[in-house]
Amino acid sequence: MAEEPFVVAENLLLLAEKIKEDFPYSASVYNSLLLHARDHAHTFKFFTLRGRPESHAVMWINEAKTEIGVHAKPDEIPLLKEALTKTKLLAWQLDRIFCFYNVQDYLTEAVQDVATCKLGKPLLLGSVYTFVREVDHFPPLWCGAGLRVSKLGRAGVAHMLATSKHHKHRDVDEILQLAEGASSAGVYEDEGASQDTLVDAGAMPSGPQDRKPLAWVTCLQYGALAALMTEPEHRRRGLAQLVMEAAGRGMAGQGFVPHAYVEKDNGPSFRMFSRMDGWRRAHDAIFMHT
Template sequence: MEDKEVFLKIDNRDRLMELSQTIRKELPFSASMHNCLVLHARGYASSQDFYELKAPSNNPVILSRSKGEQDAVTLFCCEAAVGLLMEGLEKTSLIDWTKPFFFLHLPVYMAEGIRALVDRRAGGQGDFQFVDTFLYSKEDDEEDVVCPAGMRVCHLGERGVRQLHAAWQYNKYVDVSKLLSFARHPTNVGVYEAGVGEVHRVELTSLQRAEDEESAVAWVALTFYGTTGMLYTVESHRRRGLARLALRVFSCLQDKQGLVPHAFVEEYNDSSRRLFSQLPGWRSITQTLIVGVKISLH
């Protein structure tokens, strides 16, 4: 029987890396898909399956779907290939329109096509949200990263990862064991109390991992979708610049790893908008679309 599926599953890590480099030229719109491809190509993450459209095109059309129960679909193509993508989404069996799910981190130029698709396939039951996209450029960040006395910056140990999971507003979607596995790779930064010490420059090339029993006081990490997220400072240590410190270290580390540091900020989140607007190297550059199909985003 002829296979009528229009998307081909990618099982080769080299192909994932090749695609990440191909779409990097489409920044800032490709940032999330680029990072996600890199994380999976390197074996850091295994939370998604990736597919590319079989139709011949000079520009790749990529779909990724979270494993297990389908609850998130991410898409990328350049603006010139949006028509091909929409045709593929009409025909694919990879999306079950009878169940609730999310379209995550879509370029704004897909908005019209996705809205029409949701109207046809899901009876218009789509909650559309546009979020500001902040992008980091190392070229615009020439300041040294300095840690205050009595603190040190490390990758998170096990207790730090468990703290992160407990504080994360979306933790119900991700089992802590998956975060613990993900955290074995350099995809997070934590700030820890140190008994002694002076103000010191953070050495990014020799960042250590905290002991598993140590508690962090601030942290930030990559999500499974390649975005900067889960930023948090424990209440007793707020207003000391520790979130800013964690973000600055994390931004530089991502850049060194060939990732594209970026973050999404909702319209109502004034504190995060102020923080990213004041960070060296960061600026708001576009918007990104998130769609809850048969799911409220609010």
């Protein structure tokens, strides 16, 4: 019987430090490793290649085997492809819904080849742009009068998930732990804020547990800022930029790599990131799913 090519990663912090060399391509896996090592998240189990301690190849899987992530250096593509072909850790079934998250563009062909072989047909592809926040450029960040920026509270997280395009299925308590412990930002109405206030992204207070924000974003288990949205009646006020910048700075202050994925048909978000000072477009990535 063939030996399982993947083994459980024992030291997530050391693994994160190793793949740090591969920025920006490894940003999501790096952040996710830190999130799990610091007990902000407990969603994924991480694996490395058996007998190859020098390798940068990483795979993560959730318990239900519906969410998968992979990373490897370009010269390790054959190794990763062979391991994905041989592993018994993945449930390759046509009637099963699963997704490979933010696959780097140079890994897409290898993952697709394995999936096509296992399933008899290719996975569906959703292409995204990656925007990364430079961490050495933080001009003053201001919040307008009548508003305040805080981490998301329970009502904010619940509302965010209920209105999300992709994350409705996630558990409120699980995301609340991420929002409070890692990074999130919401703009709340505050009648007591009579003038513009300076936002200290490194010391944002916890948001009210029983109120919904006007705009919001949070870091998710796979390491990127996501679920960005502004209530329709409050759009065109710069609130999305405000929460994204506050959450990005909050991530950077904890040693994470602030970044976000933007679907290629999402013109408003693409234009917002393109004009935000300190954010730059990096590589493309692919979400691959049944």
